Amino acid sequence: MQKDDLHTIRFAAIICLVCSMGLAGVQGSLRGIQQKNKTIDGQINVLKALNPDFAPDGSPLSEDERLSYFLDGQVPKELIPDYFENYVVKEDVTLEDGKTDILYKLKKDDKVVAYAFPAQGKGLWSTVHSYVGLQSDMATIRGITFFDHGETPGLGGECSKPWFQKNFRGKKLWDDGEPVKLMIAKGDAEPETPYNVDGMSGATITGNGIEKFVNNTFREYNEAVFSEQRAM
Amino acid sequence: MPAIHKTVLDPLSDNNPITVQMLGICSALAVTAQLPTAFTMSIAVTAVLCASNTTISLLRNVIPPKIRMIVEMVVIASLVIIVDQILKAFAFEISKQLSVFVGLIITNCIVMGRAEAFAMSNPPKAAFLDGLGNGLGYSAVLIIVGTIRELLGFGTIAGLKVLPESYPGNGLMVIAPGAFVVIGLLIWLQRTITKKYEEA
Numbered sequence: 260m261q262k263d264d265l266h267t268i269r270f271a272a273i274i275c276l277v278c279s280m281g282l283a284g285v286q287g288s289l290r291g292i293q294q295k296n297k298t299i300d301g302q303i304n305v306l307k308a309l310n311p312d313f314a315p316d317g318s319p320l321s322e323d324e325r326l327s328y329f330l331d332g333q334v335p336k337e338l339i340p341d342y343f344e345n346y347v348v349k350e351d352v353t354l355e356d357g358k359t360d361i362l363y364k365l366k367k368d369d370k371v372v373a374y375a376f377p378a379q380g381k382g383l384w385s386t387v388h389s390y391v392g393l394q395s396d397m398a399t400i401r402g403i404t405f406f407d408h409g410e411t412p413g414l415g416g417e418c419s420k421p422w423f424q425k426n427f428r429g430k431k432l433w434d435d436g437e438p439v440k441l442m443i444a445k446g447d448a449e450p451e452t453p454y455n456v457d458g459m460s461g462a463t464i465t466g467n468g469i470e471k472f473v474n475n476t477f478r479e480y481n482e483a484v485f486s487e488q489r490a491m
Numbered sequence: 492m493p494a495i496h497k498t499v500l501d502p503l504s505d506n507n508p509i510t511v512q513m514l515g516i517c518s519a520l521a522v523t524a525q526l527p528t529a530f531t532m533s534i535a536v537t538a539v540l541c542a543s544n545t546t547i548s549l550l551r552n553v554i555p556p557k558i559r560m561i562v563e564m565v566v567i568a569s570l571v572i573i574v575d576q577i578l579k580a581f582a583f584e585i586s587k588q589l590s591v592f593v594g595l596i597i598t599n600c601i602v603m604g605r606a607e608a609f610a611m612s613n614p615p616k617a618a619f620l621d622g623l624g625n626g627l628g629y630s631a632v633l634i635i636v637g638t639i640r641e642l643l644g645f646g647t648i649a650g651l652k653v654l655p656e657s658y659p660g661n662g663l664m665v666i667a668p669g670a671f672v673v674i675g676l677l678i679w680l681q682r683t684i685t686k687k688y689e690e691a
Contacts, residue, residue: 267555296583
């Protein structure tokens with residue numbers, strides 16, 4: 260073997276070793292913070308759907324506080340663990356076809372104030388993830404959040420913006436004893452009904468995708484959980 | 492020293508990596524729909540460029556010529572992963588928006604190009620300045636494009652409403668073809684000013 264071949268191999272080995280050790284070090288030391296960011300991010304999304312009307316100490320929140328906390332997502336980070344320790348209950352539920360998924364309940368004084376379930380489906384480019392929150396009537400949308408998507412910024416990407424998510428609040432997925440189809444308009448909804456949501460102009464396909472998966476997932480949860488609870 | 496000046500200032504305009512060297516166009520199209528993402532991307536690329544140029548220059552006399560480019564790639568990739576990890580830890584929101592594009596700095600031709608063309612044959616200090624200059628040149632274009640696209644696309648600058656509420660927004664500016672148009676116009680402007688043309 261020639262002398263510079265040996266040098267090449269030795270150099271390659273050293274540089275690989277140094278780089279991998281460096282990366283392992285960086286990743287190891289930052290993992291804790293990253294994990295925490297991720298957990299908090301997930302929890303904020305659940306809270307946006309559950310949309311609590313009280314602070315973790317039990318005192319009521321003003322309307323403005325609620326909007327800034329659970330619509331804009333500006334809930335103070337130190338409050339988040341309190342909500343999850345004392346008020347939010349996570350349950351496994353079995354949907355049709357035997358697949359299991361989760362249902363969050365916001366409980367205060369042993370009464371369920373709100374439900375939230377995860378829903379996801381295709382938008383235009385990507386899978387859009389969401390949590391849908393319902394009032395205790397299991398019919399009216401209390402809060403909703405869309406996140407973790409790859410839709411076009413400014414068009415379909417607007418689905419993760421507060422203005423769009425606000426349009427869903429108070430809309431109905433269940434009325435008069437049966438599921439109703441929530442519809443997302445192309446732009447402003449006309450006429451204004453409890454099932455008609457103002458959409459994002461220029462993002463018809465993202466809107467259609469969201470409409471489909473929100474309706475379908477609600478129906479699955481309705482069959483598996485809500486219809487039973489209503490009967491009780 | 493005039494040489495230092497030239498190393499840092501040349502890439503800002505006369506030898507701009509995007510509008511003159513035509514490198515790094517891909518990310519310039521992808522992350523410039525809004526100013527904040529363009530800005531973070533600029534910082535990330537500049538940091539990687541400075542660090543990679545310095546590292547490669549320090550190693551330039553011991554890197555075996557046969558595996559020169561592979562070594563450059565390993566160094567660049569490691570630096571990019573470090574930047575990505577730091578963003579995920581300390582700028583989580585922005586790193587979510589930049590998603591895959593931080594990782595793709597590895598394939599940004601400017602980084603590799605400067606390592607090959609400059610850092611391999613110049614001392615560390617000059618290489619660092621070259622990285623800084625090219626990073627700033629890239630940043631300048633990204634920030635100009637980001638400002639124009641956000642202003643025309645949404646009527647905002649860095650999220651603040653600038654144009655009247657009635658401005659409907661321009662969908663073309665929001666998607667990648669809009670960036671093509673803006674960058675094309677910038678290149679036209681640049682070359683008209685610097686009088687540097689491609690030989691046909």
